[in-house]
Amino acid sequence: xxxxxxxxxxxxxxxxxxxxxxxxxxxxxxxxxxxxxxxxxxxxxxxxxxxxxxxxxxxxxxxxxxxxxxxxxxxxxxxxxxxxxxxxxxxxxxxxxxxxxxxxxxxxxxxxxxxxxxxxxxxxxxxxxxxxxxxxxxxxxxxxxxxxxxxxxxxxxxxxxxxxxxxxxxxxxxxxxxxxxxxxxxxxxxxxxxxxxxxxxxxxxxxxxxxxxxxxxxxxxxxxxxxxxxxxxxxxxxxxxxxxxxxxxxxxxxxxxxxxxxxxxxxxxxxxxxxxxxxxxxxxxxxxxxxxxxxxxxxxxxxxxxxxx
Amino acid sequence: xxxxxxxxxxxxxxxxxxxxxxxxxxxxxxxxxxxxxxxxxxxxxxxxxxxxxxxxxxxxxxxxxxxxxxxxxxxxxxxxxxxxxxxxxxxxxxxxxxxxxxxxxxxxxxxxxxxxxxxxxxxxxxxxxxxxxxxxxxxxxxxxxxxxxxxxxxxxxxxxxxxxxxxxxxxxxxxxxxxxxxxxxxxxxxxxxxxxx
Numbered sequence: 001x002x003x004x005x006x007x008x009x010x011x012x013x014x015x016x017x018x019x020x021x022x023x024x025x026x027x028x029x030x031x032x033x034x035x036x037x038x039x040x041x042x043x044x045x046x047x048x049x050x051x052x053x054x055x056x057x058x059x060x061x062x063x064x065x066x067x068x069x070x071x072x073x074x075x076x077x078x079x080x081x082x083x084x085x086x087x088x089x090x091x092x093x094x095x096x097x098x099x100x101x102x103x104x105x106x107x108x109x110x111x112x113x114x115x116x117x118x119x120x121x122x123x124x125x126x127x128x129x130x131x132x133x134x135x136x137x138x139x140x141x142x143x144x145x146x147x148x149x150x151x152x153x154x155x156x157x158x159x160x161x162x163x164x165x166x167x168x169x170x171x172x173x174x175x176x177x178x179x180x181x182x183x184x185x186x187x188x189x190x191x192x193x194x195x196x197x198x199x200x201x202x203x204x205x206x207x208x209x210x211x212x213x214x215x216x217x218x219x220x221x222x223x224x225x226x227x228x229x230x231x232x233x234x235x236x237x238x239x240x241x242x243x244x245x246x247x248x249x250x251x252x253x254x255x256x257x258x259x260x261x262x263x264x265x266x267x268x269x270x271x272x273x274x275x276x277x278x279x280x281x282x283x284x285x286x287x288x289x290x291x292x293x294x295x296x297x298x299x300x301x302x303x304x305x306x307x308x309x
Numbered sequence: 310x311x312x313x314x315x316x317x318x319x320x321x322x323x324x325x326x327x328x329x330x331x332x333x334x335x336x337x338x339x340x341x342x343x344x345x346x347x348x349x350x351x352x353x354x355x356x357x358x359x360x361x362x363x364x365x366x367x368x369x370x371x372x373x374x375x376x377x378x379x380x381x382x383x384x385x386x387x388x389x390x391x392x393x394x395x396x397x398x399x400x401x402x403x404x405x406x407x408x409x410x411x412x413x414x415x416x417x418x419x420x421x422x423x424x425x426x427x428x429x430x431x432x433x434x435x436x437x438x439x440x441x442x443x444x445x446x447x448x449x450x451x452x453x454x455x456x457x458x459x460x461x462x463x464x465x466x467x468x469x470x471x472x473x474x475x476x477x478x479x480x481x482x483x484x485x486x487x488x489x490x491x492x493x494x495x496x497x498x499x500x501x502x503x504x505x506x
Contacts, residue, residue: 009492011491011492012492017472017473042499049502052444054468056350056351057347058350058356058359063342066359066360067342069360069364070368071335073368074334074335079329079371213336217335244339
């Protein structure tokens with residue numbers, strides 16, 4: 001191995017980007033060649049110098065402001081629709097069809113079934129003796145969710161949802177259909193009472209990542225402060241271990257319009273007040289928050305922290 | 310394993326977003342937006358510009374998600390959009406560099422005055438903070454001297470820890486080219502910061 005090759009690859013070696021065999025040879029060479037060993041040492045020192053300068057993480061405020069701005073823009077943004085895509089990219093569409101025999105078969109079968117179906121009366125959904133709908137609800141068929149109730153002392157949940165007519169699904173919280181409807185209700189329903197019930201049930205099992213994501217979504221975007229408050233309580237126990245939960249609580253603390261939600265977020269963040277970002281937000285709040293209570297609580301929490309040197 | 314779960318999760322969200330589900334797209338955004346904002350913030354050096362890059366990148370992704378064909382990961386796809394926007398930004402910045410508020414340091418080198426402004430995260434040790442800021446300003450000055458492409462490769466490798474193969478995919482070039490670019494970037498940086506070692 002020549003010194004010239006070593007010199008050209010020392011930077012890659014320091015970044016762990018040299019293949020295993022070449023790395024071995026490079027190490028062997030530098031153990032024998034004093035000049036290349038000095039070059040390696042200089043490169044490692046330079047790397048160490050650069051590593052002292054870290055790219056800063058965006059502050060929770062900046063992240064929250066960016067998300068809000070994007071959300072507003074998305075409301076008016078138009079996706080390139082299916083027709084648009086087919087009209088402007090027919091070659092790609094045909095290519096997809098050519099390489100998707102299963103899809104082509106499915107379309108053929110669907111067309112055949114549709115043709116047969118038009119000659120017969122379409123039967124209504126079958127129901128069991130207990131009147132429970134057996135068909136699995138799909139999001140596209142749900143017009144809205146009208147009520148959610150849990151039988152006291154049991155884990156049985158009853159959800160009424162509308163398609164063309166109101167239907168009912170029953171099952172435990174572990175039932176996939178029930179979970180699907182709860183997640184739908186938490187995000188999409190127009191009735192805040194139903195969203196509240198749904199979020200309340202989701203808080204019973206926030207170890208499920210989909211449930212936890214739905215709670216984070218409710219905390220960030222639900223228009224009803226009661227729903228946001230309930231979501232907060234469900235997320236509280238995870239503030240230590242889940243950084244996404246911590247970030248969402250920080251956003252609620254900084255940006256929520258409801259003082260009760262902000263105060264609760266501050267209380268729930270207390271166990272992680274020593275975290276760098278939480279500390280940063282507390283310092284900002286203690287200095288200039290519009291609420292006197294938040295200012296004083298932030299100062300109290302900061303006073304309990306050891307000084308950083 | 311976690312990466313695999315994330316990919317499955319992303320696939321579902323992408324399919325829902327392709328069917329027009331905005332909530333699914335917003336969830337997808339939250340998987341990546343912190344890293345995107347961090348990259349944009351460091352490359353542009355300005356919160357305002359970083360927000361613009363963030364906004365443009367995700368709006369572009371939203372409008373074009375219908376044409377996402379799973380030929381690469383969503384991670385690579387969104388980084389490709391962001392790096393293209395940042396490269397445009399760096400190129401424009403290079404054009405108007407003469408207007409930047411620069412000052413001369415005692416050795417005659419130029420440094421960016423804005424980089425000297427104290428940030429809100431300063432700790433309780435003013436001497437260490439000053440040294441850290443001076444080092445940061447010198448490194449920022451040296452990074453400014455790289456070409457936009459060298460800067461991007463170095464940024465993705467050094468500050469974001471990506472493998473050069475991934476960097477190549479993002480920048481739509483080969484791993485070998487990314488290696489050569491990183492080599493050039495580190496050589497230039499060593500030259501520019503030689504007096505600091």
